[in-house]
Structure formats: structure tokens, C-alpha cells
Amino acid sequence: MPPTGFSARTSAWRRWMLLLQRSLGRGTAEDRMRFEGRCHCGNLEVTFETSQPAAGIPLRECACSFCRRHGSTAVADPAGRLEVRARVAAEVSPYRFGLRTADFLVCRICGVFVAAVCDVGGATYATLNCNVLEARERFTQSPARVNYDGETADERIARRRRVWTPAVVRGWRAPASPPMEPG
Numbered sequence: 001m002p003p004t005g006f007s008a009r010t011s012a013w014r015r016w017m018l019l020l021q022r023s024l025g026r027g028t029a030e031d032r033m034r035f036e037g038r039c040h041c042g043n044l045e046v047t048f049e050t051s052q053p054a055a056g057i058p059l060r061e062c063a064c065s066f067c068r069r070h071g072s073t074a075v076a077d078p079a080g081r082l083e084v085r086a087r088v089a090a091e092v093s094p095y096r097f098g099l100r101t102a103d104f105l106v107c108r109i110c111g112v113f114v115a116a117v118c119d120v121g122g123a124t125y126a127t128l129n130c131n132v133l134e135a136r137e138r139f140t141q142s143p144a145r146v147n148y149d150g151e152t153a154d155e156r157i158a159r160r161r162r163v164w165t166p167a168v169v170r171g172w173r174a175p176a177s178p179p180m181e182p183g
């Protein structure tokens with residue numbers, strides 16, 4: 001049976017809608033770059049979707065003593081999406097320190113810090129350690145040095161909502177009460 005022309009009209013309409021969305025500055029699923037990553041042993045996996053090319057996305061080097069000890073470089077995109085997947089939840093250490101407003105997810109098996117996550121008003125936001133991405137060399141901006149020591153808890157949560165990546169965490173749930181830091 002010959003094509004009726006309906007599918008041709010539909011795909012023309014889809015192309016037109018894509019052009020319209022792009023001209024309005026709205027990213028579509030097709031515009032998003034997708035990067036995969038994981039901790040060293042693979043217990044924690046991530047998929048980072050960003051609306052920006054890797055070479056243009058800003059990186060941050062947080063001055064806090066946790067990030068400096070891990071040598072992590074933070075990447076986040078408030079217009080993107082991050083998925084964190086844990087294979088064995090019991091092997092994920094949710095480390096909290098300072099104001100204890102976020103869980104820093106460290107793999108208990110291999111010791112890699114993957115991402116920090118926090119819940120704000122029923123939504124989850126995260127910042128990713130760029131070093132866990134397979135394509136980390138494509139993130140070529142020099143990291144901005146940042147220091148959040150002077151923030152109140154409210155300021156910190158507001159900043160994360162503004163600049164961190166909307167996230168979902170699968171296979172692991174934040175504990176109800178914050179675990180105590182040693183010492």
C-alpha cells in the first residue's frame with residue numbers, strides 16, 4: 001500500500017516544531033548532550049544530560065576540605081538532568097558534614113566520591129564530580145575557585161536549587177536522620 005502522505009506531513013510538522021522550539025531558546029531532548037559515568041568499581045553509575053556543549057559548561061572547584069581532599073571538580077546544569085543509579089544501596093555512604101544539608105555519595109567499595117544530592121521542596125538537586133564521567137576530557141573550562149564557607153543553611157539550599165542539576169537517584173534513598181561525621 002503506498003504511503004498516504006500523512007507521515008510525510010507529520011515529519012515536516014515535527015521539523016517545523018523543532019525549529020520553533022530552538023528559535024525560542026527552548027532545548028529539546030535532541031539538543032541535549034548525554035554523558036555516562038561511574039565510580040571506579042561501577043556500584044554507582046551516572047547519566048548527566050546537559051543543554052550545553054561539554055567544552056562550554058562551567059566547572060567549579062569548591063574550596064571545602066572534603067572536595068579538596070578528593071580533588072573533585074564540580075559540574076552542574078540547572079537546565080540539565082542527572083540520574084544516579086546505585087547497584088547495592090548498602091555500599092553507598094551518604095556522608096554529611098558542615099551544615100549537613102546534602103548527602104555526598106561515596107562508594108564504600110572503591111572510595112570514589114560521585115555526586116552530592118539534596119532534597120529541596122520535594123525535588124532532588126545534585127552536583128556531579130566531573131572526574132567520574134567517561135568523557136571528562138571534553139569538559140575543558142578551567143574550574144572557577146569557589147568558597148561557600150560564609151553561607152547560611154538557607155542561602156546554601158537556595159544556591160543549590162538555582163545552580164545544581166535536577167536529579168533522580170535510583171536504588172538508594174537518603175536516610176531519615178543524618179549520619180554523624182567522625183570526630
Ligand SMILES: [Zn+2]
Nearest residue numbers: 039041107110
Ligand atoms: Zn565504587
